[in-house]
Amino acid sequence: MSASPSRPARGALRLAGITAMALTCSLLIAPAAMAGPTPAPSAKASDVGALRAVAACDANGTTSTDSALATQLNGSLKAKMKGYMSAYRVSCARMVVKAVRDRGLNLRAAVIAITTTIVESSIDNISEELDHDSLGLFQQRASWGTRAERLNPDWATNAFLKKMQSKYPDEKWLTAPIGEVCQAVQVSAYPDRYQPQAGDAKIIVDAIVASQAPPDPVDYGVLDFTLSDSFDSNTNTRPVIRYGNSPMIPIIGDWDGDGVDTPSAYDPTTATFHLSNNPSNGQSQYNIKYGNRNSIPIVGDWDGDGKDNIGVRMGYSFYLRTTPITSTTETTTSYGYGNTNWIPVVGDWDGNGTDTPSAYDPATGIFYISNNPASGDADYHFKYGNDYSTPFAGDWDGDGKTNIGVRMGYTFYLRTSPVTSATETTRPVPFGNTADLPVIGDWNGDGTDTQGIVR
CATH class of the missing domain: 1.10.530 (Lysozyme)
Known part of the structure; x- marks a missing residue:
């Protein structure tokens, strides 16, 4: 609402001029200038408090x-x-x-x-x-x-x-x-x-x-795993593997302990893991229901036997399946670590042969790495990459210790300095397209993890 006009000021008479002999003369009187209305401020688009016509942003209104x-x-x-x-x-x-x-x-x-x-x-x-x-x-x-x-x-x-x-x-x-x-x-x-x-x-x-709730799984149709054995290759070095269907989530693991990781999948609608040592034939060898629907799947070697096992994150709690994937019985260990909206990151951070879950806070871009997550404490925490990047972990140099990385756009950024180091060195690896899902694994058994994507 514009300001009301100011009331005109009364004309204050003042002497226009006088001489020593002017007492008997008529004086010239000059009225003061009258103040006009105060102009209303012009509304600019950048004015935060201005009233202006606006259109709805959400056709359904506000919530x-x-x-x-x-x-x-x-x-x-x-x-x-x-x-x-x-x-x-x-x-x-x-x-x-x-x-x-x-x-x-x-x-x-x-x-x-x-x-x-x-x-x-x-x-x-x-x-x-x-x-x-x-x-x-x-x-x-x-x-x-x-x-x-x-x-x-x-x-x-x-x-x-x-x-x-x-x-x-x-x-x-x-x-x-x-x-x-x-x-x-x-x-x-x-x-x-x-x-x-x-x-x-x-x-x-x-x-x-x-x-907001996490987005629904994207409909990718059949999952196509495109994998490279080389950091220096920006395309696949092995045939594309088609395994799993939408809305399954791709997972990677060495299920038989042969040193080679193979693509598998988790179906969030049924809470079922579909695991295979030979995914190129499109058939799963083990179908294991574990946890609740729409849990977050994780994979790691929880006992140091050289074979990966499965787990889930529900809320802020990690549930690790400790019986082998070949077993029909089920035993579990669990503990809370991090916050509900943090993303699980699994790795063997100290090279003792056993993987431990850790976490990444997407809102701050900080990794919270722990060799003993059951304690609830992080051994190392540091920011890497931009906020809301996609985190992952792998052994980039074959030293037996897992390191971290992030994907920003279509580029993989691999942190090559140890998690124990306060310095930071990075290796960027462009691979795939922005909308592709990143996967990490040792595809040829040489002890070094490399990049892949799923589309």
């Missing part, structure tokens, strides 16, 4: 979760949006995050996109042309698309991401400064405004992701 997150975020944000989040603005941010996830991109893309919307529109889907002919969350001009397209958060986000990827080929946006990426896409007259909002953008993305 109770949106409202709860708005309250939470107003207490945790530190920059422009602190105290200004609403259920509506959370719903708009939620739709941006969804578009990024649907595109199969690392969630750093969501942080970049949300940073841009904070600066450009205060996360409002603005439906009136305040700055030239710009519209929507990203304030895209008419050259970007039609009015309907620019006011569609999914279309607008994908248009932003497409230009981002064209400006930063080979996924260089994963490591470039966030403010720099925003400016490269938007070409703003105020390039310095983006980076200060990146921290809040991450807080918003983290809160939205944490509030």
Whole structure:
């Protein structure tokens, strides 16, 4: 609402001029200038508190979760949006995050996109042309698309991401400064405004992701395992193995102790592991139901006998099956480690021949490595890669000790310095496409793990 006009000031008479003999003369009187109405501030798209016409972001409206997150975020944000989040603005941010996830991109893309919307529109889907002919969350001009397209958060986000990827080929946006990426896409007259909002953008993305259930298994049809025996090969060095069907989750293990890992699969809809020492024939040798439906499957050598066994993570608890996969009986050991939303990472961290589950926090990009996870304590913890990367583990140099890695975009980043080291050395290995699922294993029995993908 614009401010009311100020009341004109009364004309205060003042002498225009006087001489020593002017007492008998008429004085010239000059009235003071009258103050005019105070102009209403012009509404700009970037004004966080301005009233302007907006379009819905989610056609289904806002949710109770949106409202709860708005309250939470107003207490945790530190920059422009602190105290200004609403259920509506959370719903708009939620739709941006969804578009990024649907595109199969690392969630750093969501942080970049949300940073841009904070600066450009205060996360409002603005439906009136305040700055030239710009519209929507990203304030895209008419050259970007039609009015309907620019006011569609999914279309607008994908248009932003497409230009981002064209400006930063080979996924260089994963490591470039966030403010720099925003400016490269938007070409703003105020390039310095983006980076200060990146921290809040991450807080918003983290809160939205944490509030959502894990995505449903992607329908990949038949699982195609494409594997390489060489770090230096960016394509498969052995025939593609077709094993398992959607919505099964690919797993890798040395089930018979011959030193060679083989692809297998876990069906989350039935909580059944389908294991094979010869997956190229498409047939499973062992079908074992273990844990609850939609548990997270894990694989490791829990007893040091040289053979991998299965397990699941349910909530924050790990359940390890201690009877061999050849046995129809079942014994289990269990313990809690990490938090519910952390991702399991399994490895033989000290080279004693026994694997132990550890965990990766996607919201911070920190690995919590433990040789005795039953104690609940981490022996080593360090950040590696970007937040929300895909974590994995393997023995990259054949020394018998597992190391960590992450996949960002289509590149595998292998940490080659030991987990005991405070220094960091890395080997990047491009392999597959961004939407592919990464797998790690010793495919030829040489004692060294190498990369693979499943599509």
